[in-house]
Amino acid sequence: EKGGYEHFMLKEIYEQPNVIKDTYRGRLLANSGIIQMAGIEDNIEKFLNADRILIIACGTSWHAGLVAEYIIEEFARIPVEVEYASEFRYRNPIITNKDVVIAISQSGETADTLAAIKLSKEKGAFVFGVCNVVGSSISRETHAGAYTHAGPEIGVASTKAFTTQITVLTMMALRLAKAKGTISNSDFHRYLLELEVIPEKVMEALQTNDISKEIAAIYKDAPNCLYLGRGYNFPVALEGALKLKEISYIHAEGYPAAEMKHGPIALIDEKMPVVVIAPKQNHYDKVVSNIQEIKSRSGKIIAIVTKGDVQVKDLADHVIEIPDSSDALSPLLTTIPLQLLSYHIAVMRGCNVDQPRNLAKSVTVE
Ligand code: F6R
Numbered sequence: 001e002k003g004g005y006e007h008f009m010l011k012e013i014y015e016q017p018n019v020i021k022d023t024y025r026g027r028l029l030a031n032s033g034i035i036q037m038a039g040i041e042d043n044i045e046k047f048l049n050a051d052r053i054l055i056i057a058c059g060t061s062w063h064a065g066l067v068a069e070y071i072i073e074e075f076a077r078i079p080v081e082v083e084y085a086s087e088f089r090y091r092n093p094i095i096t097n098k099d100v101v102i103a104i105s106q107s108g109e110t111a112d113t114l115a116a117i118k119l120s121k122e123k124g125a126f127v128f129g130v131c132n133v134v135g136s137s138i139s140r141e142t143h144a145g146a147y148t149h150a151g152p153e154i155g156v157a158s159t160k161a162f163t164t165q166i167t168v169l170t171m172m173a174l175r176l177a178k179a180k181g182t183i184s185n186s187d188f189h190r191y192l193l194e195l196e197v198i199p200e201k202v203m204e205a206l207q208t209n210d211i212s213k214e215i216a217a218i219y220k221d222a223p224n225c226l227y228l229g230r231g232y233n234f235p236v237a238l239e240g241a242l243k244l245k246e247i248s249y250i251h252a253e254g255y256p257a258a259e260m261k262h263g264p265i266a267l268i269d270e271k272m273p274v275v276v277i278a279p280k281q282n283h284y285d286k287v288v289s290n291i292q293e294i295k296s297r298s299g300k301i302i303a304i305v306t307k308g309d310v311q312v313k314d315l316a317d318h319v320i321e322i323p324d325s326s327d328a329l330s331p332l333l334t335t336i337p338l339q340l341l342s343y344h345i346a347v348m349r350g351c352n353v354d355q356p357r358n359l360a361k362s363v364t365v366e
Helices: 008-014 016-024 044-048 059-076 111-122 137-141 160-180 185-219 231-248 257-262 284-295 311-315 331-348
Strands: 052-057 080-084 099-105 126-131 224-229 251-256 273-278 300-306 318-322
Touching (some): 008 016, 016 185, 044 160, 059 080, 059 099, 059 160, 059 231, 126 137, 126 160, 185 300, 185 318, 185 331, 231 251, 231 273, 273 331, 284 311, 300 331, 318 331
Parallel strands (some): 052 080, 224 251, 224 273, 273 300
């Protein structure tokens, strides 16, 4: 059932090109320039009239929510807030019938997310679910929704659920932007075409498996690790750190790269591996100067770069090359080597990758 892979996690990492395709199939009609998602079409007015969108989720799904915040605000120009469901439900949040709530959950059973949905409904908000498990509690409790089509995710560490959530949320952002007129026709079409070929680029990003394994062998005994990214890749840094800590038990933290100088830089010495997500897009020059700051304090730099990069390659101790993409779609690619890196480190440390200690696949207790 592991399809020849040693662990479910690795199988699920490798399934990503296919499940991303399954997730956009029938919804993304790139050649006709159309995105159609039943749950959105039926409720488009609710989204267009919303004062804001509130995203609630936990863990990896919360990270997908952060990526969505950047994408929805950029394209659809609707204010977005992202909250941990566990905080939201207990803090008497301000929520009205002018709010649209998007709840993201792979399992559809997370207790805190479910409770936050019920609270939002009581206050009159329209609640839209992005779930993977069909017929799950959250998919039933929400007013409408869009399923990810990741298939069963067995490994406790979420991988393909994350990238398919981002796929759904990106399509939603583009669809809303189109309806609002906040994206030009040519940009809209360009993103549709690019999204359509993302599975091929993810396939190419999976070819970083060997280099990720080599780097894993060098750093597997590190007690700590930092992950840095900016913009769309800041949430990817958080997700990379979560993946490492949950399956390898190495202490890891993710930060927006520019926050380094406000504290975490004190941690840098010659023993600290720092994973920097540095694709050649919007914030590239800024990330390059962040890398210089780490290097001048002797930190070890593992950089995720765009294929053909020369500037970061000169500075970093190791580079992992991924295919080029637009800024907004880059999380779907930059995530891949981070998943592989934590997988190999955990395997080399003899950890139970698919069932890490203290964790359960769905958290049905608060
Ligand atoms: C991380 C992980 C957890 C879940 C979180 C939310 O790899 O698996 O952080 O993402 O428990 O679960 P769902 O998405 O099922 O609500």
